Amino acid sequence: MNNMRGFYFIVFGILLMHNISAQDKYLTKEGFVSFFSHSIVEDIKADNNQVLSIVDTKTGKIAIQLLMRSFMFEKALMREHFNENYVESYKFPKATFSGEIRNFEELDETNTISEIVGILTVHGKEKEISSKVTVIIDENGITLSGDFKVEVADFDIKIPAIVTNNIAKTIKVSFELHHEPYN
Amino acid sequence: MLLNVGSIKVPLITKDLKVKGRKFKIIIGFFLTAIIGLIVSLYYYNKPHVNVEKSTAVYSLTAQNLIKEYRSNEKNTNEKYTERVIQIEGDVYEISTLRGNTVVTLKDSVSESSIICHMQAEDTKKVLSLKKGARVTIKGVCTGYLLDVIMVRCILVE
Numbered sequence: 001m002n003n004m005r006g007f008y009f010i011v012f013g014i015l016l017m018h019n020i021s022a023q024d025k026y027l028t029k030e031g032f033v034s035f036f037s038h039s040i041v042e043d044i045k046a047d048n049n050q051v052l053s054i055v056d057t058k059t060g061k062i063a064i065q066l067l068m069r070s071f072m073f074e075k076a077l078m079r080e081h082f083n084e085n086y087v088e089s090y091k092f093p094k095a096t097f098s099g100e101i102r103n104f105e106e107l108d109e110t111n112t113i114s115e116i117v118g119i120l121t122v123h124g125k126e127k128e129i130s131s132k133v134t135v136i137i138d139e140n141g142i143t144l145s146g147d148f149k150v151e152v153a154d155f156d157i158k159i160p161a162i163v164t165n166n167i168a169k170t171i172k173v174s175f176e177l178h179h180e181p182y183n
Numbered sequence: 184m185l186l187n188v189g190s191i192k193v194p195l196i197t198k199d200l201k202v203k204g205r206k207f208k209i210i211i212g213f214f215l216t217a218i219i220g221l222i223v224s225l226y227y228y229n230k231p232h233v234n235v236e237k238s239t240a241v242y243s244l245t246a247q248n249l250i251k252e253y254r255s256n257e258k259n260t261n262e263k264y265t266e267r268v269i270q271i272e273g274d275v276y277e278i279s280t281l282r283g284n285t286v287v288t289l290k291d292s293v294s295e296s297s298i299i300c301h302m303q304a305e306d307t308k309k310v311l312s313l314k315k316g317a318r319v320t321i322k323g324v325c326t327g328y329l330l331d332v333i334m335v336r337c338i339l340v341e
Contacts, residue, residue, distance in 0.1 A: 029299060029331065030281050049281060050299065052329040067333055069265060069326035076232040083266075093261055093327050 026055045026142045026179035033066055033175045037168040044078055044167065046071040053177045055142055060104025062116065062144075064097040064177070086157050087123050095122045097129075101144070107135050116146070125155045141181060147174040233324060235303070235336050238268040240322055246273025246289040250296045253328045264325040270340060271298060272320045275313055285310040287321065287337070296330060300337040309339050 031051030037044040051066040068089040073079040083089040099118015101107075107114055117130040131148035149170050152159065159167050242264065249271060252260045276290030276297060285307050289298040300321050302310050313319065323337030 029329070030279075030286070032282070049284075049301065050326070050329075050333050050335075065329050067327040067329065070333060070335060072335070075228065076230045077228055079232075080230075089265075090262070093265065094329070 023181065024056055024058045025182040026057060027182040028053050028141075028177055028179045031064070031066075031175070031177040033173065035071075036172045036174070038172075039166055039168050041166045044073070046073045046079070046082070048072070051175075051177065053144075053179060054182070055101070055144075055179050057104065057142070060101040062097075062099060062101060062118070066095050068093060068095060081163075086159065087155075092122075092124045095120070097121070101133060101135065104135075107137060109137075112136060116144070120150070122150075123155045123157055127154045140178075142179045143177065144179070145174075145176040147172055149173070233268065233336065235268055235322055235324065235338050238322075240270035241267040243270040244272070246271050246298050247291045247293065249298060249332055250291040250294055253332055254294060254296065257328055261327055265327050267325060268322060269325050269334075270320060270322045271300075271334070272318070273298060275315055275317045275319055278310060278313055278315070287313070287319070288331075289319070289321070296332070298332040298334060300334045302337045302339070306337075306339050313339075 029052050030049060031053045032047065032049055033051045034045060034047040048066050048070045049072075050070045051064060053062065053064045055062045068087050069083055071079065071082065073082065097118055097120045099116060102115045102117065104114070112134050114133050114135055115130055116133040118128070119126050120129045121127075127150070129148060129150065131146050133144050133146040136143040136145075149172055151170055152167070153169065249264075249269075252263075271289060273289030273291075275287060277286075277288040279286045279288075281301075284304055285302045287300045287302060287310060289300065291297060300323055302321075320340040321334070321337050322340050323334040326333045326335055
């Protein structure tokens with residue numbers, strides 16, 4: 001829960017400071033995050049188009065928050081199992097990430113590749129992750145995109161033996177966050 | 184001799200038929216159970232997503248009241264509304280398109296928060312003809328609260 005406090009500190013810190021230096025904050029409420037699980041039995045994919053993300057360009061710090069129930073699956077049953085049995089959305093409705101984009105001040109039109117590092121919290125469990133990220137900064141805002149892999153077991157998510165072949169042990173997470181200036 | 188053979192064979196055949204009949208019934212029963220099981224599990228596996236249009240809203244309230252509830256107690260409000268079909272009345276603050284679908288934002292006049300409604304594709308035309316500031320009623324599934332209340336699979340009621 002320490003991380004949650006850190007997250008809120010960043011979010012509210014960023015929001016509160018916006019009067020003083022609004023030009024440093026970039027925000028999206030319509031960010032895209034999806035995950036993909038490949039197994040011999042079936043492929044499972046889910047998209048979330050309602051991701052909240054805030055970037056502070058002064059420090060390169062980033063805070064991301066999403067609702068587990070906003071993940072849309074191909075099949076209603078997958079969504080039901082995901083929320084009720086695996087990630088227990090009634091107990092842990094959100095997933096959060098708080099971290100920073102490395103060497104943010106050095107990024108420009110030609111140098112667009114960086115690394116994003118921080119703490120990902122899913123199912124109430126924290127895990128430090130890092131991901132390669134493409135950062136595009138232009139007049140419309142800041143776009144971050146990339147993908148990384150997470151282990152299901154790291155988040156204490158229990159998959160019943162009967163469907164163990166349906167769900168991959170390693171899940172690929174992709175993201176595309178188009179931040180606009182916050183004012 | 185012939186008669187003798189006949190009298191022995193006849194009862195033997197009927198007994199044989201009886202056994203065969205029972206085996207046949209067991210096999211048929213097994214297949215029927217398997218087929219029914221398969222149909223049920225296929226139906227279950229392909230269970231459709233919630234039909235918002237045909238569902239009756241569990242709660243019906245104004246945008247302002249929903250936001251007020253979320254801001255006063257997020258946890259309890261979340262338990263009350265998430266995964267439920269709810270109907271919200273409010274003023275259109277913004278209409279946008281996102282990856283092919285439309286999004287209607289209903290704003291509360293008092294606080295900074297809003298309700299972000301992700302609309303179903305069937306309603307795109309109707310949504311795009313809406314005017315900013317118009318009073319609308321939207322029905323959808325609530326997924327929770329970040330800085331705003333989020334609703335998915337929404338349709339325009341009026």
